[in-house]
Amino acid sequence: MGSTPGSNGRSWLRTARLMVVQTTRPRLHDLRYTLYRVLSINMSSSSGDDEDAENGDNTSVAGVTNREDLVNRLAVEPCRAPDDRLGRTTASFVGRPVEGFTQRTFGGHLVAQAVLASAATVEDPERVVNSLHAYFLTSGSHEHPLRYDVDAVRDGRSLSIRETTVIQNARKLTRISASFCVPSAIGISTAAEAVVDPAVPAPETLEPLNRRRRLGLPADGIKLPTRRRWETASRPVDIRYIDDSQRRCFWFRTAAVRGVHQNVHRAILAFASDRSLLPAIAHARGDLAGAHTMRTASIDHSMWFHADVRAGDWYLYLQDSPFHTPKSGLALGSIVDERGRPVASVAQQGLILE
Structure with a gap:
């Protein structure tokens, strides 16, 4: 499984031991069922020059800021399930909080690990996560492990x-429901291939966050850390903001991964989908310049997958807020690939605390 950062330098290896999320079906009275199996995979990280790595790169390069690849950070391992007095089929997993978020747990990390944990209890290897709905109950700590208790609510024909x-130190942090299906069960999209608006710059022409920081460009709704925190924080998503756009949007990608189940790719996209979404509310209110000074909290997070995902590809994240008040707002997101084809839709409600 994922190595502990800094232990024997293992986190610098490009070959990692990861879980693959399809397994045998859990049985209530059979503790010998297989919760997961391990597979060696080859990982291809985004590249960056030495200066970027030293000063804090926003990609998953093997540098100061990213001691371990994202797919390793999201890995979960089976653990002893709690006593189930209600007679439900329950499997439990343990995962680590994401590095670099030193104030509280990151919602996208919880959602991604929940996808992997729940997928590990789905018997049919052809079934992939097609939707999820999460409620964030309370914030957690980045210093303690997370337990994921999975209930098999239903296994139907489709x-x-x-x-x-999600539990940490006996406190329930999040409740997440996820649906898995064979893609053909809900139909394959027959929509004509879309084309990205020519006015949208290509991702390679835009500055990554580390260069935006160095050039003094606007943070676009995120609070850029001090140099010390920049060099030690973990930023596994390469984000390229598009300035002066009527609709808030940016390109993003994660490190490429090969040889893993589609559910792993979708879990990685779920992680990224929570990145910088609530600032869309400030953008709609015309207050993006001050968004990084606001204290916000996510109430929930919903996501629907429309096509297969491939970690390492560029995706365009189009965001908007159809409704907002001085104290809350709804952020909507559409994720499309480089050819403009819909990949996922996202919705999140947030509170504005200050």
């Missing part, structure tokens, strides 16, 4: 439904 509770 759909498998799982409900996962």
